[in-house]
Amino acid sequence: MSRPRTIxxxxxxxxxxxxxxxxxxxxxxxxxxxxxxxxxxSVEFQMxxxxxxxxxxETCLPPAIHYxxxxxxxxxxxxxxxxxxxxxxxxxxxxxxxKAKDIDILIVNCSLFSPTPSLSAMxxxxxxxxxxxxSFNLSGMGCSAGLISISLAQDLLEVHSNSNAVVVSTExxxxxYYQGKDKDKLLPNCLFRMGGAAILLSNRWxxxxxxxxxxxxxxxxxxxxxxxxxxxxxxxxxxxxxVGISLSKDLMKIAGSALERNITTLGPLVLPVSxxxxxxxxxxxxxxxxxxxxxxxxxxKRAFEHFCIHAGGRAVIDVLxxxxxxxxxxxxxxxxxxxxxxxxxxxxxWYELSYIEAKGRMKKGDRVWQIAFGxxxxxxxxxxxxxxxxxxxxxxxxxxxxxxxxxxxxPKVPIL
Amino acid sequence: MAEVxxxxxxxxxxxxxxxxxKSHPLSVLDRLVEPSRHVMVVYYYRTDRSRERLGEVTQKxxxxxxxxxxxxxxxxxxxxxxESRGSGEGGWSVKCNDAGVRMVEARAKGSxxxxxxxxxxxxxxxxxxxxxxxxxxxxxxxxxxxxxxxxGGGYAIGLSCSHLLSDPICATVLIKxxxxxxxxxKMTSPPLFHQLxxxxxxxxxxxxxxxxxxxxxxxxxxxxxxxxxxxVHGKHKTISLSFSDQMVRSCVASAQxxxxxxxxxxxxxxxxxxxxxxxxxKGRRDGLVGLTMGLDIRKLLGLDDGFFGNCMVYxxxxxxxxENCLLAAAMAIRExxxxxxxxxxxxxxxxxxxxxGSKPTQQTLACSDLxxxxxxxxxxxxxxxxxxxxxxxxxxxxxxxxxxxxxLVLPSPSEDGPLSRTVMIKxxxxxxxxxxxxxxxxxFAPTVLMGV
Numbered sequence: 001m002s003r004p005r006t007i008x009x010x011x012x013x014x015x016x017x018x019x020x021x022x023x024x025x026x027x028x029x030x031x032x033x034x035x036x037x038x039x040x041x042s043v044e045f046q047m048x049x050x051x052x053x054x055x056x057x058e059t060c061l062p063p064a065i066h067y068x069x070x071x072x073x074x075x076x077x078x079x080x081x082x083x084x085x086x087x088x089x090x091x092x093x094x095x096x097x098x099k100a101k102d103i104d105i106l107i108v109n110c111s112l113f114s115p116t117p118s119l120s121a122m123x124x125x126x127x128x129x130x131x132x133x134x135s136f137n138l139s140g141m142g143c144s145a146g147l148i149s150i151s152l153a154q155d156l157l158e159v160h161s162n163s164n165a166v167v168v169s170t171e172x173x174x175x176x177y178y179q180g181k182d183k184d185k186l187l188p189n190c191l192f193r194m195g196g197a198a199i200l201l202s203n204r205w206x207x208x209x210x211x212x213x214x215x216x217x218x219x220x221x222x223x224x225x226x227x228x229x230x231x232x233x234x235x236x237x238x239x240x241x242x243v244g245i246s247l248s249k250d251l252m253k254i255a256g257s258a259l260e261r262n263i264t265t266l267g268p269l270v271l272p273v274s275x276x277x278x279x280x281x282x283x284x285x286x287x288x289x290x291x292x293x294x295x296x297x298x299x300x301k302r303a304f305e306h307f308c309i310h311a312g313g314r315a316v317i318d319v320l321x322x323x324x325x326x327x328x329x330x331x332x333x334x335x336x337x338x339x340x341x342x343x344x345x346x347x348x349x350w351y352e353l354s355y356i357e358a359k360g361r362m363k364k365g366d367r368v369w370q371i372a373f374g375x376x377x378x379x380x381x382x383x384x385x386x387x388x389x390x391x392x393x394x395x396x397x398x399x400x401x402x403x404x405x406x407x408x409x410x411p412k413v414p415i416l
Numbered sequence: 417m418a419e420v421x422x423x424x425x426x427x428x429x430x431x432x433x434x435x436x437x438k439s440h441p442l443s444v445l446d447r448l449v450e451p452s453r454h455v456m457v458v459y460y461y462r463t464d465r466s467r468e469r470l471g472e473v474t475q476k477x478x479x480x481x482x483x484x485x486x487x488x489x490x491x492x493x494x495x496x497x498x499e500s501r502g503s504g505e506g507g508w509s510v511k512c513n514d515a516g517v518r519m520v521e522a523r524a525k526g527s528x529x530x531x532x533x534x535x536x537x538x539x540x541x542x543x544x545x546x547x548x549x550x551x552x553x554x555x556x557x558x559x560x561x562x563x564x565x566x567x568g569g570g571y572a573i574g575l576s577c578s579h580l581l582s583d584p585i586c587a588t589v590l591i592k593x594x595x596x597x598x599x600x601x602k603m604t605s606p607p608l609f610h611q612l613x614x615x616x617x618x619x620x621x622x623x624x625x626x627x628x629x630x631x632x633x634x635x636x637x638x639x640x641x642x643x644x645x646x647x648v649h650g651k652h653k654t655i656s657l658s659f660s661d662q663m664v665r666s667c668v669a670s671a672q673x674x675x676x677x678x679x680x681x682x683x684x685x686x687x688x689x690x691x692x693x694x695x696x697x698k699g700r701r702d703g704l705v706g707l708t709m710g711l712d713i714r715k716l717l718g719l720d721d722g723f724f725g726n727c728m729v730y731x732x733x734x735x736x737x738x739e740n741c742l743l744a745a746a747m748a749i750r751e752x753x754x755x756x757x758x759x760x761x762x763x764x765x766x767x768x769x770x771x772x773g774s775k776p777t778q779q780t781l782a783c784s785d786l787x788x789x790x791x792x793x794x795x796x797x798x799x800x801x802x803x804x805x806x807x808x809x810x811x812x813x814x815x816x817x818x819x820x821x822x823x824l825v826l827p828s829p830s831e832d833g834p835l836s837r838t839v840m841i842k843x844x845x846x847x848x849x850x851x852x853x854x855x856x857x858x859x860f861a862p863t864v865l866m867g868v
Binding site (some may be wrong): 020 | 424425427428429430432433434495515790
């Protein structure tokens with residue numbers, strides 16, 4: 001059996017939303033009141049959610065959502081998609097010197113907006129990519145779709161030698177702002193914000209020096225066979241026919257159990273032997289010898305220097321910090337990304353990685369664990385190893401103008 | 417009639433967040449203002465439709481506005497009531513909560529020149545957006561901007577704001593900052609938010625009689641309904657007259673008591689002219705009707721150009737003169753203006769601060785008076801948003817209108833000369849028509865911008 005190819009991450013670029021799209025809490029509240037005139041307690045509820053969300057005052061929503069009332073037309077959604085994706089790709093091309101004609105594989109993932117022609121076709125059209133491009137468009141796969149795209153790129157780069165792949169991860173907010181009053185569907189409005197990322201992967205020998213990271217593992221876990229997990233993030237119409245995404249109250253519990261399944265596969269691949277032995281002994285004791293022990297959570301801090309936990313919300317980061325026994329510095333990238341950019345869905349992991357780089361904390365040889373959760377219910381992990389020294393120049397970073405203000409202490413309830 | 421199509425309404429927020437916990441207390445002059453009063457301004461510009469496509473200037477202005485709002489936290493804040501000192505409700509203050517200002521975008525058919533050919537208050541109202549204070553003012557924007565692009569060329573900027581926070585001159589401070597940032601990327605006079613100047617402690621004399629005849633802008637309770645119904649039923653008509661530099665000089669000469677004596681200012685002369693003519697139209701054959709005059713006291717108090725807030729003081733003039741003529745009117749105004757000294761104005765401010773808890777019922781704007789405002793300190797060159805593009809016309813209103821009528825003296829945007837002026841007059845319909853036919857007015861050959 002031949003050795004698997006080394007997959008390099010040459011570089012990544014994130015979309016930086018324009019400041020004219022900023023949504024302060026007070027503006028969000030006023031708009032909610034004006035739109036949900038008939039449902040003041042839904043407005044109250046939404047404000048409490050926003051207050052506890054972990055977001056800051058600089059997150060951005062697309063222009064169509066700033067209107068009173070919002071005007072989420074197909075045209076507006078396409079404009080948002082073009083703005084986000086073009087900006088990320090232009091930055092990526094600039095950083096890497098990549099020419100559009102040289103792209104061999106293109107994968108675009110965007111869960112909730114899937115027009116015809118697809119967003120990947122939009123990229124092919126805008127940048128005039130080659131007619132023999134291998135393009136893919138993943139939709140409906142939730143916030144963990146970014147790592148699914150990476151996994152797909154990995155598989156394709158195994159098959160096609162001497163090739164590169166561009167992955168574009170984004171979520172288009174315009175068509176998905178819930179305008180109804182069901183409380184279980186209001187949380188996404190408070191969390192999801194504009195964002196996008198473009199990543200250049202390659203298996204070319206010539207990229208081995210300039211690539212920032214090497215892909216070590218991708219582990220995908222799907223809990224969809226369990227009904228509760230399948231329904232916990234569910235898009236549906238409310239009583240008035242308005243479409244929204246309802247989040248189950250058991251979301252954290254399901255996320256926790258999905259994480260454990262994922263760790264069960266990932267652990268043996270990354271953990272030092274001593275941790276694996278402890279884990280196995282603990283499991284034998286609990287399951288076979290019926291001892292009343294707590295489940296042993298291996299110390300992943302011995303396997304990784306950096307953690308990028310999907311900034312799904314404050315609760316997700318809190319739960320994972322506790323479960324994995326991580327320090328505040330380990331989850332800082334996630335918390336600060338949530339504060340500055342909100343939940344940008346599949347691209348949030350890339351904002352977090354950019355944060356760590358902008359802070360100058362990434363050293364050659366460091367190992368990074370990216371964990372993403374998403375509807376389905378899925379928990380996907382990617383492990384990267386830093387391939388070279390990364391200079392702390394932040395000119396190309398979405399954090400360029402604000403990294404010095406971070407980290408900050410995010411208050412539980414901001415002053416409104 | 418040209419149609420105005422409203423495209424959208426949104427909120428424009430500053431590009432940088434406001435520091436949490438900030439608030440802007442209103443000064444005593446701010447708090448004197450009746451809460452329903454608001455200022456409305458419209459600026460008209462030409463554009464070359466072949467060079468700029470529709471929507472481009474709106475986007476540029478919107479982005480400039482977002483930039484400039486970062487420097488005006490009280491403009492993007494919301495009104496809250498402070499704790500009351502006495503019985504009844506507390507006074508107003510602004511909580512700088514970063515909520516933004518409302519903006520409406522619109523398109524109009526035809527060109528801006530077509531529009532201006534037969535414009536009146538009813539038409540101009542469609543270029544300005546205003547919403548009355550909500551039941552819960554915490555969610556009510558105090559500033560509104562409307563950007564209207566004309567499909568045939570040109571655009572109009574309509575700004576309206578609550579008079580509680582800003583008098584007309586202050587509104588133009590915001591316009592100026594916005595124009596500077598849009599055109600040049602930086603402001604020439606950044607805004608200043610501070611208290612009105614006060615005497616040094618120790619030099620205050622308690623219980624001093626306030627400046628004689630000073631009044632607030634609050635209409636009396638009996639007249640308030642009369643005011644609003646007059647505005648609602650459109651009993652008033654707006655006339656806008658543009659006096660050239662030469663004609664203003666001629667008016668000044670006519671208002672001069674005797675050759676070699678003190679020369680009246682353009683404001684004194686023009687205000688005297690309008691006052692005399694309106695008195696005649698209202699049926700006063702001998703003498704003049706009561707006039708309430710509002711003056712900007714920024715220069716008097718030594719305040720910087722960027723001072724933000726109300727800074728106008730009003731004085732009731734009951735002329736003794738039996739004559740109804742330009743000379744007498746100008747002299748009466750001149751004499752009243754002379755009474756405005758820095759010390760006296762500061763005494764007034766002190767007095768107001770000391771008596772702030774109680775409602776100043778004796779200080780009311782008698783709507784049986786004609787109201788006149790001197791807005792000469794507004795420089796029309798402040799509103800240049802694009803290279804080489806000065807406004808071609810400006811209109812300014814203060815609503816609701818006083819029953820008896822009101823007029824505002826502004827500098828002209830034309831390149832005519834430093835003394836050219838625009839006077840915007842609002843009178844009951846029948847009186848307004850007579851004004852345009854009056855000989856004294858016709859003597860100075862004003863161009864009628866509005867009201868034909």
